[in-house]
Amino acid sequence: MPGPGGEPWTAAALATYLADPRGDIHGVKMFFKGLPNPADRANVIAFLQTLK
Numbered sequence: 001m002p003g004p005g006g007e008p009w010t011a012a013a014l015a016t017y018l019a020d021p022r023g024d025i026h027g028v029k030m031f032f033k034g035l036p037n038p039a040d041r042a043n044v045i046a047f048l049q050t051l052k
Contacts, residue, residue: 014048015041 003009003017017024018041020034035041 011045011049014045018044 003013007013015038018035021028021030021032022034035044
């Protein structure tokens with residue numbers, strides 16, 4: 001699944017998105033408000049990287 005602008009997701013792009021999904025990508029209609037804790041975001045990104 002492509003990230004913002006059609007490019008592959010990077011760890012930095014994921015961190016920004018997970019912090020504030022609605023603020024990062026306009027038009028996102030979801031109830032997930034994001035992960036405010038940087039450690040939580042890092043853990044999610046680390047988990048996703050294991051799925052390669």
